[in-house]
């Protein structure tokens with residue numbers, strides 16, 4: 001998988017990008033340029049909509065896409081923020097006008113559960129100039145920064161909804177970057193979280209993408225919803241390794257650190273998302289370059305990879321499991337044809353009838369007939385593969401890159417293809433999208449052996465930009481010229497082995513069990529546990545990640561941390577990972593769990609030089625001795641926000657004495673829910689602090705401090721915020737959050753805990769970036 005990394009990336013559909021980023025900015029593209037004869041000829045031939053609907057569809061495709069966003073986070077925090085939008089911003093924006101014209105306020109997307117997704121359609125100049133929308137825009141930018149809001153295209157929110165993820169599910173996101181759907185899946189796993197404590201779901205989410213840079217974007221994105229249950233890998237999904245986990249782990253059983261003698265079985269998933277790379281023509285409303293560049297060979301070329309990814313996903317699914325296949329393409333060759341071929345290759349699956357789900361989502365049934373073309377000018381389309389082959393000049397049929405699988409199968413009706421969903425832009429003012437929900441109904445009698453034809457298969461070439469599909473996609477050559485050589489099939493050699501720690505069995509502890517997996521093309525090839533792959537057998541020499549290693553639960557540093565930080569014996573110390581080059585090779589795994597502890601340089605000379613990270617607090621909290629948590633109030637918080645290192649004397653009593661009495665090191669304060677002078681908190685707020693010999697520091701990052709300050713006090717009273725304000729007044733442009741004058745309501749005060757909670761955590765992952773051997777490990 002490694003060899004593609006440098007070229008991978010993708011347009012909106014994760015397909016490769018063709019245009020220079022700014023070549024077709026909307027400012028430069030006239031409506032009259034939004035035309036493409038090939039596009040029109042091809043899609044008219046496919047009958048994707050009726051003749052009467054064709055013009056409305058084109059009109060919609062030419063209009064700018066509305067801005068859409070989703071309120072993110074756990075159920076409790078999301079609902080609090082949603083009430084703030086409903087009760088404060090919508091009324092404020094309902095009165096907004098621009099140059100004498102009323103501007104419509106944001107509205108809830110009608111099909112999204114609990115009204116947590118919104119849409120508004122306001123020109124950029126209004127956002128810049130209308131004071132009300134400017135305020136709202138600031139709010140969105142700010143909340144997006146701290147992870148409470150996800151700017152996401154409406155149609156992109158659909159696939160995770162149909163997966164019905166529950167906290168105990170083992171979930172796989174096969175093509176996950178940049179990660180907007182991964183975030184939705186994670187939120188579903190964490191549905192039972194409270195505002196102050198992160199549950200450790202018994203399920204897990206394995207998010208994967210073959211593009212290394214995009215994988216890192218995904219990790220960055222997912223840090224906004226820190227989850228101990230997330231693991232990220234960087235592998236080719238069409239050839240994803242078998243993951244072996246101990247067969248005998250039962251609910252609540254702790255996985256031993258070394259599993260040499262355990263019987264292993266393949267980890268299968270309850271839910272899998274295959275949001276595959278595609279030509280992305282459903283995104284034309286924002287990726288205007290597609291108007292000019294669209295041609296059908298892009299979709300033709302992606303078909304085989306899409307089938308292989310879906311087929312691999314189907315093989316990794318549990319019985320009764322569910323898999324969602326989706327693209328942002330309108331092309332049946334990338335949609336129904338892929339689903340039909342995968343169903344043929346993997347018996348025992350069916351397309352689920354989900355017509356009763358999300359009834360407010362207007363959609364059209366999947367197609368049962370379509371007419372692929374073999375040349376980019378769409379000079380002709382063909383009802384069947386045979387018809388197509390017959391049309392080729394003598395001798396060219398053999399060289400054709402098209403396969404039978406591009407065409408509708410003879411049994412299209414019996415496959416229930418109309419149960420697939422087509423979302424068209426003119427129906428609800430969205431992008432175009434395709435979704436199919438498949439369920440595994442029974443174990444196939446024998447594993448399918450027929451791989452999709454590799455004829456015509458060639459490597460993906462993608463750039464890192466997510467915005468515009470580009471030219472170097474695995475497009476089939478125009479068969480009429482057949483001039484481009486296709487690359488050899490990619491994939492790890494069958495000898496390749498990769499180990500990744502895995503979370504497998506049910507139960508909070510075992511979910512992070514010390515399990516390893518193997519990467520192999522053949523399901524029977526599994527790496528020896530505990531055996532570091534020989535360098536010559538490792539396919540990807542450019543994988544630069546440090547390995548993850550489990551820390552022995554009796555390691556001195558860990559036991560010191562536990563006593564120093566007052567962690568209860570229930571703390572899952574056998575599940576703590578460090579990340580350093582001394583550990584066993586854990587290749588292709590780029591992220592696991594959440595950081596919870598970090599070395600504190602200022603703590604040198606102390607028994608344990610570690611502190612609980614702000615982002616880890618919510619996960620660690622259930623294991624902290626409650627007696628050691630210090631009671632505080634909003635006044636204490638004000639002091640902590642106003643100065644970086646206030647002395648103990650700066651606090652009012654009784655906190656002043658309490659904190660002075662504490663030893664140096666990491667501590668936690670709790671500000672209880674209720675009315676604190678002019679601020680009302682709807683739930684407790686818990687924060688990590690560091691006490692040195694004379695001063696106290698609030699250990700959350702600057703943005704989280706500014707966020708909290710704005711919510712609670714209506715102004716950014718932090719050092720950085722005041723500096724930014726001063727700079728702004730002096731004519732500069734401060735970057736910290738600035739008080740926009742929006743009134744602080746009780747709801748705003750409530751939601752502050754979201755940022756506090758936005759701190760990531762890892763369930764039990766102590767991550768050491770800088771450390772060396774066991775004694776020197778900095779966890």
Ligand SMILES: C[S@@+](CC[C@H](N)C(=O)[O-])C[C@H]1O[C@@H](n2cnc3c(N)ncnc32)[C@H](O)[C@@H]1O
Pocket residue numbers: 008009010012013014015156174175176177178179180181182208209210211214235236237238275276277278460462
């Ligand atoms: C449509 S995008 C995924 C968008 C993502 N699900 C989201 O919601 O943010 C498709 C992704 O597939 C990735 N990709 C392309 N070929 C792949 C392969 N063979 N295996 C895994 N990922 C692949 C691309 O890097 C791209 O990030």
